[in-house]
Amino acid sequence: MTPVLKRIETYYDTVPRPSARAEDFGPLTLFVQEGGGWPFYARPALGVTGEIPVGAVEKVRARQRELGVPEAFEWVAETTPGLRAAVEASGLTVREHPLMVLEGEALAVPEPEGVTVRMVGADDPALHSAVAAPFAAFGVAPEPGTAERIGARIEAGWTRLAAALDGTGEAVSAGQHQPVGPVSEVVGVGTVPSARRRGLGLAVTAALVADARAHGAELVFLSASDADVARLYGRLGFRTVATALIAEA
Incomplete structure (x- = not known):
């Protein structure tokens, strides 16, 4: 894992915690929103990078159904490559999104008119x-x-x-x-x-x-x-x- 991805992993594990309850499912953590707002998701527990069994995914999904929240998982492919197979085997659909980092200041863009x-x-x-x-x-x-x-x-x-x-x-x-x-x-x-x-x-x-x-x-x-x-x-x-x-x- 690169130093940048390690910092991002720590961030992902930290950012929900002020407004969510973290429930431990072994290699997975389910964040449960408290006090209303957009529901959170499950993701690999901090430091987990290896294979994750389908059973662990299914336990989290059962808990999400019990709570009435979306059955959703978020993670970084390169950090936890073994999770995708387990998630897809459980019947979920996986979508890919480019994860992008900015080094230095943002490049200048034209200032929009009228705003x-x-x-x-x-x-x-x-x-x-x-x-x-x-x-x-x-x-x-x-x-x-x-x-x-x-x-x-x-x-x-x-x-x-x-x-x-x-x-x-x-x-x-x-x-x-x-x-x-x-x-x-x-x-x-x-x-x-x-x-x-x-x-x-x-x-x-x-x-x-x-x-x-x-x-x-x-x-x-x-x-x-x-x-x-x-x-x-x-x-x-x-x-x-x-x-x-x-x-x-």
Whole structure:
């Protein structure tokens, strides 16, 4: 395992814990969301890199069904190569996503016209629209209370939120990074359909990287949805170092 992937593995094991209960299933850990919000997933226990039996996957899936949460697993292919076969044998579908790391500062991108790109605080009037914009990108609405939960995470220092705001102060693109010590992951970047193809997502990502660096992040990474999106992030200087895997029923 490379030093970068080792740091990312430690990050993945740490970042859910402030708002989740970790349940031990031997080679697997199931994170259970507490206090509402988007449900978490199961992943390899920290330090596990070898084969994982199908039985362990099935025990976790049974517990997820008992809890009424999605039967979902997330891991890095190169770190735990033996998990994929067990997950697929249990009947789940695995999707691949480029895992990308940025070394140094983000490369400059053209500043989009007609918007202001900035960080959004917990008491910011733009909070609700900034939280809603990435959901709108996928044609869904956030659950009630999502903005308040994100605001609480911002106040606690677990989440940093950036948005591109139009002339009315409404967010048309937004995203987050989630710092844990010197490592932060960029997540949830999305642009509302009416504002796409203007470079807003890249501008928001660049703002998130700048903020992460300003707050001491030495390693900034993200998972791209596919190779086409990975090429866009490449314009900021991100490079693919591994493959993030997500398995769902």
